[in-house]
Amino acid sequence: MxxxxxxxxxxxxxxxxxxxxxxxxxxxxxxxxxxxxxxxxxxxxxxxxxxxxxxxxxxxxxxxxxxxxxxxxxxxxxxxxxxxAPARRMKVLLMVSKADHCLNDLLYRQRIGQLRMDVVGIISNHPDLEPLARWHGIDWHYLPMQPDGKPEQERKVMQVIEQTGAELVVLARYMQVLSADLCKKLDGRAINIHHSLLPGFKGAKPYHQAYEKGVKMVGATAHYINDDLDEGPIIAQGVEPVDHSHYPEDLVAKGRDIECLTLARAVGYHLERRVFLNGSRTVILK
Amino acid sequence: MxxxxxxxxxxxxxxxxxxxxxxxxxxxxxxxxxxxxxxxxxxxxxxxxxxxxxxxxxxxxxxxxxxxxxxxxxxxxxxxxxxxAPARRMKVLLMVSKADHCLNDLLYRQRIGQLRMDVVGIISNHPDLEPLARWHGIDWHYLPMQPDGKPEQERKVMQVIEQTGAELVVLARYMQVLSADLCKKLDGRAINIHHSLLPGFKGAKPYHQAYEKGVKMVGATAHYINDDLDEGPIIAQGVEPVDHSHYPEDLVAKGRDIECLTLARAVGYHLERRVFLNGSRTVILK
Amino acid sequence: MxxxxxxxxxxxxxxxxxxxxxxxxxxxxxxxxxxxxxxxxxxxxxxxxxxxxxxxxxxxxxxxxxxxxxxxxxxxxxxxxxxxAPARRMKVLLMVSKADHCLNDLLYRQRIGQLRMDVVGIISNHPDLEPLARWHGIDWHYLPMQPDGKPEQERKVMQVIEQTGAELVVLARYMQVLSADLCKKLDGRAINIHHSLLPGFKGAKPYHQAYEKGVKMVGATAHYINDDLDEGPIIAQGVEPVDHSHYPEDLVAKGRDIECLTLARAVGYHLERRVFLNGSRTVILK
Amino acid sequence: MxxxxxxxxxxxxxxxxxxxxxxxxxxxxxxxxxxxxxxxxxxxxxxxxxxxxxxxxxxxxxxxxxxxxxxxxxxxxxxxxxxxAPARRMKVLLMVSKADHCLNDLLYRQRIGQLRMDVVGIISNHPDLEPLARWHGIDWHYLPMQPDGKPEQERKVMQVIEQTGAELVVLARYMQVLSADLCKKLDGRAINIHHSLLPGFKGAKPYHQAYEKGVKMVGATAHYINDDLDEGPIIAQGVEPVDHSHYPEDLVAKGRDIECLTLARAVGYHLERRVFLNGSRTVILK
Structure with a gap:
């Protein structure tokens, strides 16, 4: 593979x-x-x-x-x-909020050549992760979300996508729900990491939902986005056993590793042209 | 442990x-x-x-x-x-339908002493698995389900439970939904195996649901029953990676191993008094 | 797959x-x-x-x-x-000693059609597992090992192999070291399950060796036999986490599941013609 | 936990x-x-x-x-x-060579508070990773290895350990064999990550050894060092399935994640005082 x-x-x-x-x-x-x-x-x-x-x-x-x-x-x-072509490197735009584990992981894998991509920019709705972007020498786009400002913010997002020529957008723990319009524009070329084993625990605070339910496994799902929240075709899933002693914040901590590994695997498959859309499902030839 | x-x-x-x-x-x-x-x-x-x-x-x-x-x-x-007490063996009643993998597995583990229990009987709504029960020398109770006959059938089930003095009932792929009344009577002393990673894919044909969704992991959940279908406190969960090449019937086949292992683990915890109810969750001290 | x-x-x-x-x-x-x-x-x-x-x-x-x-x-x-050909079922001969978990598992999988093979006989150097063989209606060959009797016993083993037309021999916890001569005769058509993650813990009592070493994982390896003990090409490996609380007998118990699953997977690959020998390694197309 | x-x-x-x-x-x-x-x-x-x-x-x-x-x-x-005491943070010294994945991972986990330790310095026998250390604001000690210079280099290593008051030394892919003398001085307070599932593939280039053997699993082992190479008490092990298509360099790449996760887990156990030495084995209370 x-x-x-x-x-x-x-x-x-x-x-x-x-x-x-x-x-x-x-x-x-x-x-x-x-x-x-x-x-x-x-x-x-x-x-x-x-x-x-x-x-x-x-x-x-x-x-x-x-x-x-x-x-x-x-x-x-x-x-x-x-x-x-052999030397071809896909242009990838990353979108993040405050949590930096997936960003740190993706940039590291790009730096050592494990993910062969050109990260053409990082968009965030928060200013926190700018130093990490700068240290890797990557363009930083701070696009905060104003009240009622989603259309305007998303317009700027699309502008960055177009200006950078990004072919793939990776939502590396970007904690904003994209509008149906933006989802549509990014159909098949945007990968999101959701921090649960979908279809379980859709929506907000999945680790807290998982805690309430008392599950013995937590997971993460990397999927293409489409217009239904957390419903696009699944590319990769990862899972870890947990037990009663894990409070919600422990599940959050435990989940970070799974999220990183699962998202990196999905991005790798996409970069290597291993993922095919097959209706609402994916075929991954590896 | x-x-x-x-x-x-x-x-x-x-x-x-x-x-x-x-x-x-x-x-x-x-x-x-x-x-x-x-x-x-x-x-x-x-x-x-x-x-x-x-x-x-x-x-x-x-x-x-x-x-x-x-x-x-x-x-x-x-x-x-x-x-x-050290030598104490819990009296366990098994309930099955047609699929025999969990039954075969539990009886095997009992036979070699891995699960220290006395299987005091097997109830089924189908006649198929009688030979397996007989070979292990265990009492067989064929209680078929007649149209509109659930109350009567469940009355007989309770009768067997009482006559055998069963302390634990294990639904080892028993494909009938128990009435709320029976569930209540068995509260905290009946373990079911559901063939999905709950809360994903509740209800019927979970592997077919999983196929439709295109998941990359399938699982099984052993839980105490309560009055809401597939909603009782979770004891154990197991999971296996799958891919696009697994059709529903392949997921069924793949799932058999996970179901056996997950149910056996849950029953083992219960027999060794490791499971504690904590609201809608379990604490498992191991 | x-x-x-x-x-x-x-x-x-x-x-x-x-x-x-x-x-x-x-x-x-x-x-x-x-x-x-x-x-x-x-x-x-x-x-x-x-x-x-x-x-x-x-x-x-x-x-x-x-x-x-x-x-x-x-x-x-x-x-x-x-x-x-589609309907083609390989003729398989099983060899066992006293432990019956792999035998029970293989016969179960054959019975439900998951392993499409014809088990043409079971050879054992101990009488213990005859009832299990009989219940499945399979020919039983009790070939005990006399002191200095290995050549004679192996001659009889080869005789059974020839008479049954067995194309594959599965050593399902057969606890005798085969002679170099018999190994050679069975080159590429005999699969053994060794109860460790080779190359760690070759030879006798691998779970006891694992305990002494204090490992945090135990495993099993299914491999073709060749003339060097536990050194033939590996087909499948399985692994389970363990901890300090597992005494040698617990590792033995824990290992049973991994052995069954690993051996069944290897046999399945072989039956479906997925395994290719590539020097001392295998290629498995799945 | x-x-x-x-x-x-x-x-x-x-x-x-x-x-x-x-x-x-x-x-x-x-x-x-x-x-x-x-x-x-x-x-x-x-x-x-x-x-x-x-x-x-x-x-x-x-x-x-x-x-x-x-x-x-x-x-x-x-x-x-x-x-x-609750607020107590252990003083930890990291030792690295050229590979930076474990270093990157440990510093990240310290930065977000998942590993509660004070990294008091980084020693390396190569100059490559200085920028990473500097970005995290950690003292960098470049102690190259001269021909026949091991005693002198190790004297300087001990000097740094003493001056920083390091209580734990973590060999995060430090590719030098420590002398028996230094091992002895660090007995019980130095953790090494070895890139195989010990006791398999001791010594140099374990992934290449694993490739030659044709294993279907690769792993990593975090252990305390003692005077026998790769033989100290094991704290944690991790494993990943691989197949015939993984060339040695792919195993190296695949192994990076397992090494990071396994080393971080072992260091976490040590920092939380969960690890006890029990002869040549460990007890981990979690």
């Missing part, structure tokens, strides 16, 4: 019919591409087919010509596909 | 005030009881105090006199307590 | 060169085979390539002709391959 | 005889101390008894007088004990 740094990634999805896999592999073979990783999944309930291949670059590779040919090859199958 | 086979168990709970622990340990010391395991928990939110001690039997031990003295000692603290 | 019951499985391995995947997928396409699951792995350190595909049977399918053509197609790549 | 911030901690250990628990609880009661957490463990194999209690400070509490009286009370039992 690791990714070599010098391979191209080809992802595709289409209705499942005879010949889909072969259409891809035959073309890669003709073009002299050595496939070092290949997965496919045929969802027999939804009838969708998902393919992901990594391949080494052949001599005399011409990306434009490759794409042109591939387009011809895959058209009969109604395949939507995407090609990602 | 293991239990020696030759120790007495003393459990107690009361409002948390100064001197509660000492009241117990001082008495045990006076009586010459060697305490080999001792836990206590002070719930600073509910204000309740929980104590569990295991001790070796001293020479010239007289249970009645011990209890009489202990009663005197603990009265000022409003302590409810229970003493369990 | 589930397996549909009506699909053919094609597995293949060869040196990793351009065109390997395509050779397989192109042939399947030509033959009208709908590929519903396909994985491949290119080991860039060993230079080996591994392929596993499941496909639905096309109309007018002729197995012999299919194999003949495939053989032609794959010859240039030096590919070793195997085709497994 | 959480720790309130306003409680005293009393830990004690002694040979297991009748009255040990009572000696402690009776004294706490007499002194008006409200015990909010209490654990004890009687090791029936080693014959040692371990006690840990947290209690709220009573009115008019005099620490010196309390200790004097306790000393009298516990003397007959040969009890070694320690009292820790």
């Amino acid at each position: 690791s990714r070599a740094t010098d391979t191209w990634i080809l992802t595709a999805q289409c209705p499942g019919v005879l010949g889909t896999v072969n259409a891809v592999t035959a073309y890669l073979y003709e073009q002299g591409c050595y496939v070092c990783e290949h997965q496919s999944f045929d969802d027999r309930l939804s009838g969708n087919y998902f393919i992901r291949a990594e391949f080494g670059q052949p001599d005399h590779f011409n990306e434009a010509a490759f794409c042109e040919g591939l387009s011809q090859q895959l058209k009969p199958y109604g395949m939507r596909w995407e090609l990602t | 293991s239990r020696a086979t030759d120790t007495w168990i003393l459990t107690a709970q009361c409002p948390g005030v100064l001197g509660t622990v000492n009241a117990v340990t001082a008495y045990l010391y006076e009586q010459g009881c060697y305490v080999c395991e001792h836990q206590s928990f002070d719930d600073r939110l509910s204000g309740n105090y929980f104590i569990r001690a295991e001790f070796g039997q001293p020479d010239h031990f007289n249970e009645a006199a011990f209890c009489e003295g202990l009663s005197q000692q603990l009265k000022p603290y409003g302590m409810r307590w229970e003493l369990t | 589930s397996r549909a019951t009506d699909t053919w499985i094609l597995t293949a391995q060869c040196p990793g060169v351009l065109g390997t995947v395509n050779a397989v997928t192109a042939y399947l396409y030509e033959q009208g085979c709908y590929v519903c699951e396909h994985q491949s792995f290119d080991d860039r350190l060993s230079g080996n390539y591994f392929i596993r595909a499941e496909f639905g049977q096309p109309d007018h399918f002729n197995e012999a002709a299919f194999c003949e053509g495939l053989s032609q197609q794959l010859k240039p790549y030096g590919m070793r391959w195997e085709l497994t | 959480s720790r309130a911030t306003d409680t005293w901690i009393l830990t004690a250990q002694c040979p297991g005889v009748l009255g040990t628990v009572n000696a402690v609880t009776a004294y706490l009661y007499e002194q008006g101390c409200y015990v909010c957490e209490h654990q004890s463990f009687d090791d029936r194999l080693s014959g040692n008894y371990f006690i840990r209690a947290e209690f709220g400070q009573p009115d008019h509490f005099n620490e010196a007088a309390f200790c004097e009286g306790l000393s009298q009370q516990l003397k007959p039992y040969g009890m070694r004990w320690e009292l820790t």
Whole structure:
């Protein structure tokens, strides 16, 4: 499930019919591409087919010509596909509030190269985490929320997204509910971390809800956002055992590690083009 | 967390005030009881105090006199307590429907001595599992559910419980919703296994619900029953990672192991007197 | 990772060169085979390539002709391959001693159809588990070990293997060290469960060794046997947290669940043709 | 297992005889101390008894007088004990080389108050991590290793330990083998993180060893150092599943999270006085 740094990634999805896999592999073979990783999944309930291949670059590779040919090859199958170059780093915008554990973790993983992304900026509705952003040399956008000011604030958020060219937005414990309008604009390209094992404990203060219920496990869920709060397609979930001696604040503390690990895993899958949307669910080829 | 086979168990709970622990340990010391395991928990939110001690039997031990003295000692603290003899095996009644994995697992654990209980009977609303019961030499009660016959069937269930002297009822995938009346009668002495990580996916077909939601974890919850379906105090929860390739029937298959392990753990805690009710939550001293 | 019951499985391995995947997928396409699951792995350190595909049977399918053509197609790549029919159930021989937890677990999984195998017999060097075998209606072979009688006993073991046509031998807590000669004969077709997380605690009484060392985790390892004790290629490992309160006998008890789950998982991988030998390691396509 | 911030901690250990628990609880009661957490463990194999209690400070509490009286009370039992004040923060010295994941993680947990310690300095044999130390405002000691210079370097290490008054030394991926002499001086007060599940894969490059062996789990072990490399009493272990697709560098990457979590857990136990040495093993009361 690791990714070599010098391979191209080809992802595709289409209705499942005879010949889909072969259409891809035959073309890669003709073009002299050595496939070092290949997965496919045929969802027999939804009838969708998902393919992901990594391949080494052949001599005399011409990306434009490759794409042109591939387009011809895959058209009969109604395949939507995407090609990602080896050195390609996705532009990612982070959004945070006051809690810094996910931010600290994501920046650390980017710094050591575990998450291959370019963090093009950090937006926050609070001023607290600016020093952390500055130390990593990342642009900081303080966009406070005024009473009745959500439309205006979100307009500025969209402005930052557009100006930075961000391809992915990560809500790394951003404690504001996005408007349906903004959610829609970010459909499929914004990942949120919710601090419960969804669908349990939606909404506010999930650790306090978990305490009241007396659960023996707490968890975190990384998911794409959509217009229903905490309801978008799930990418990754993590869990930890707890017991009666954990008060709500202990669950909060315990949850930090799970949130970091779960969000980092989801972002990694997205960056490596392993996540496919399949209705309200995800397919993750790893 | 293991239990020696030759120790007495003393459990107690009361409002948390100064001197509660000492009241117990001082008495045990006076009586010459060697305490080999001792836990206590002070719930600073509910204000309740929980104590569990295991001790070796001293020479010239007289249970009645011990209890009489202990009663005197603990009265000022409003302590409810229970003493369990070393060789004591709880009488347990199992209730099942068609799925046999939990039954098979519990009977196996009883047979090898891991769960120290006497299974005094098995009730089922289906005839399928009789051979398994017979092979283990356990009384089999086939109590089918007739249309509109729940009151009558449950009357017979209570009759078996009374005749066998069952102290604990284990719903080992018994696929009937008990009436509020029966639930009330079994309050605190019936354990159910629900095949989801509650509070997620209450009610029917939780694995199918989990599939629809696209979760990346499935789980099971063992809990005491109360009058709200799937809402009683949780004793144990287990979880397993899953992915997009698991169809509902795969989740069912995967879940069997978690259900067995989770239910067995909960029953073990109960048999070893480790579970205390604390409002709608449990305290488990292990 | 589930397996549909009506699909053919094609597995293949060869040196990793351009065109390997395509050779397989192109042939399947030509033959009208709908590929519903396909994985491949290119080991860039060993230079080996591994392929596993499941496909639905096309109309007018002729197995012999299919194999003949495939053989032609794959010859240039030096590919070793195997085709497994949908209804095909592997013949499995179990070997046990006195502990019955793995046996009970495997027979249960076979009975409910989770492990699709035909258990063609059970060999034991002790008489204890005969009733369990009989209840499941399986042939029982009591082959006790006489002093200096290992060659003779193993000769009889091989005789049973041959007479039953067993394709896989599972050492489900068989507490005898097999001779190098027998190991060699069973190379790649015998799975053992060792009750530690190898390479830690090889040899006898691993839970006692684990206790002495004071570890905080115990585990189990399912592996193919080879001629070096506890050193064959690992298929699956499982682990459980423990603490200071677990005496050796508690580790033994705790370990039973992990052993069952780990062995069942390994056997399942083998039955579904997911395991490939790759030098002293395994590749598991799931 | 959480720790309130306003409680005293009393830990004690002694040979297991009748009255040990009572000696402690009776004294706490007499002194008006409200015990909010209490654990004890009687090791029936080693014959040692371990006690840990947290209690709220009573009115008019005099620490010196309390200790004097306790000393009298516990003397007959040969009890070694320690009292820790609520606001007490242990002085901790960190030692690192080039890898910064554990350092980053520990400093983060200290910064947010999850690990209540005063980091009094960081020693390194490489200059790389100085900026990280500086950003956290912590004294940096660059003590490079010259050829044949270990005695001199270790003399300087001891000098820093003494000057800072460090009570605990944490080897947070310090990639130098300490001399037997230094190990001895730090006996019981230095914690190391080894990147394997000991006793598997001792020594250098454990992830590469794990790759060669083809294990399906990798882990990390936090332990006290003693004079035998990687052999001191184990405090905590963590583990993660891996598969054939993880090359050695992937295991290294995967292992970072487990190392951080395992080391942080062990340091937390130590800071909260939960760890007791019991021969070559540890008892952890939580």
